[in-house]
Amino acid sequence: MRTAYQYKLKPNKEQIATIELWLNLLLRQYNYRLGERFSWWEENRCLVNACPLIMPIPQLRDNPDYYSQKKDLVNTKDKFPEYKLIHSQVLQDCIKRVKLAFDRWFKADKNGQRLGKPRFKGKGRYRSFTYPQIKQDCLEGNKINLPKIGLVKLIQHRRLPSGFKIKTATITRKADGYYVTLSLEDKSVPRFNYDVKPTTENTLGIDMGLKDFLVTSDGESVPIPQYYRSSQKRLKTLQKGLSRKKKGSNRWLKSVKAVGKQHKKVADKRKDFHFKTANELLSKADIIAHVDAERRAGGKLKY
Structure with missing residues (x-):
């Protein structure tokens, strides 16, 4: 069973500056990687025997996929050292978001309808980042230990349920502040109870x-x-x-x-x-x- 608990964060000025810096850098990285995919798709979307008579010759390069773009993050950090400030898994999750957005464009939903073309995000439109893996003991009293950000105060209005393990942590910027969403999992709890049969009484x-x-x-x-x-x-x-x-x-x-x-x-x-x-x-x-x-x-x- 998977569930999620959300708490409001109370970061200090330095932590707010770090979070905002990460969001701005991840925004640039998201738009750049999405542009890479659009560029390759525009140049290679038609077959050789179906191309128009007048068409520019595309640059010979491999299709930028999730693994090649994630591997290219090393070059990004060399050219732009500020990306070294971001946690490596958070940066990789940004590449994963590009992959999911691009894949949804080509795959149909359950009704057979294709979703719209992914758009570049404007200033302030990238509002969250995710730690795909986080320590189980990240909660220390009324604080949470976020890698490369530090101990951040939070309002823990309810305790985490016993038996559940923390899978991911997502930091989100909203109108009234910052929130952390903890994704929890307990494999011993079934998702649905299939034994219940519908009757007029129940x-x-x-x-x-x-x-x-x-x-x-x-x-x-x-x-x-x-x-x-x-x-x-x-x-x-x-x-x-x-x-x-x-x-x-x-x-x-x-x-x-x-x-x-x-x-x-x-x-x-x-x-x-x-x-x-x-x-x-x-x-x-x-x-x-x-x-x-x-x-x-x-x-x-x-x-």
Whole structure:
């Protein structure tokens, strides 16, 4: 079984500067490696017998894949010594993200539809980095030991469950600060319980709607909380103040953070509402079935 726990970090000024430096360098590396793949694909995407009459001769080079780009990180560190400040596995994870983004472009999803072309990330759009491996004893009291960053304070609002091992650690920058997400795994806990068979007693049906958030098969309805509507007045005030600031100034940056924090408050309220609603439904029944939107006319349920 895999699960994740997220805690808010309280880094000092030096640690914040290090995190921001890493994010900026990883942003440059991500765009460069993605550009390498685009360049090779543009030059070699057509067959020899299907090329147009007028076409530039491509440079003879191998297809840049995950392993070749990861191997080329040695040359990157020689040309740009600042990349030596980043943990080696964090830098390799950036190459992995490029691979996953490029692979999703060519592979179809479960519905047979291909995803869009990956885009270059603009300034401030690279918001997280991951330690693929981290020590099990990285948590020391109210601090976490992040390699090459040091001991960073965190708000541990709940303890890690016993028996679970820490697999990865992801540092994320959000509107109201920095967070660490610990991915946990316990192979002794099964992911699903396949022994439960649906019956009329242990099954609860739900139908998502527009007037109500959902309606259960027992006739109970859950109203839509309208968190965004209730915060629109505050958002309007903040966005009006943002529009009057000079773009790029210190006051403009403060206004951008204020608007971002308000949007995050709405997102957090929605997330909390979804978790509490799901917990309440699962406390009433072992199996939840919902109406498939594509087959709503037939009234078929989907488990």
